Amino acid sequence: MTLWKRLLRLVAIAILTPAIFLLGCQSSLIYHPNPCRPQHERMLSAMQGARVRFTTSQGTQTAFYIPPRASTPGLPPTIWLCFGGNGALALDWLHFTDAWDEQFAYLLVDYPGYGDCEGAPTPGRIRESSKAAFEALAKHLNTTKEDLQPRIAVLGHSLGAAAALMAAEDLDVRRAVLLSPFTTMTDMGRLVLGWPLCYLNLHRFDNRKTLRHVASRTGARLVIFHGAADEVIPAHMGRELAVAHPQVVTFHEVPDAHHNDILALISDRVGKAMTEVAGVTAQ
Known part of the structure; x- marks a missing residue:
């Protein structure tokens, strides 16, 4: 083999090796699923929460409905669909919901592969799961999707901000509170991996696009x-x-707040923003 062919081969290996590695393992770089934790069961019971089960292409999924603390006739005025970050579980929101407006109800949504949910996450599968969770909630509350839809708002942190915006886009939701959102997953890849590896991204979350649709x-x-x-x-x-x-x-912009402590630092401010966005009168 001539010298130039050897050099060409080495260059090809140097280029293809990280590309193949990234294509093969990027799901594990983006998503960090965890099983449910024992303490969550006690918290769910204390808040009179209920499991909402449904099926998608990924298998059996489980979301969690938390009713309002205030006793109000009929359906709750606002039900927040909550989406956590890439290493969080839906029931992690229970640490915060008890301090927010007592008129609010919540549907805490896990991604495929997280908690008690089967499968593996992708943007499309997360969309599918969110829509199916909404439909299952309507059945759980003995109401129609048409009656439920105007009551829905979305809340999300990090990856959950992307999931929240996709749910808002799909369900015609117009009220949202987002924490630490990225612009696109490709932009995140550019920060972490640089150019041109960022364009090998297979999980093309695009918050610019979904926010543009929701904001319109x-x-x-x-x-x-x-x-x-x-x-x-x-x-x-x-x-x-x-x-x-x-x-x-x-x-x-929250001074001194990091990625993983922002919600704990400003939970009260988030709760106030939720009340303002929902347009309800705090009791």
């Missing part, structure tokens, strides 16, 4: 919180999303 709807109202010290998703990404829709989206 009459009556849309969204709030974004982002930590100034976020070491995972830089605050300029959340700011960029908000600046693109100044009439619809309010942006709050």
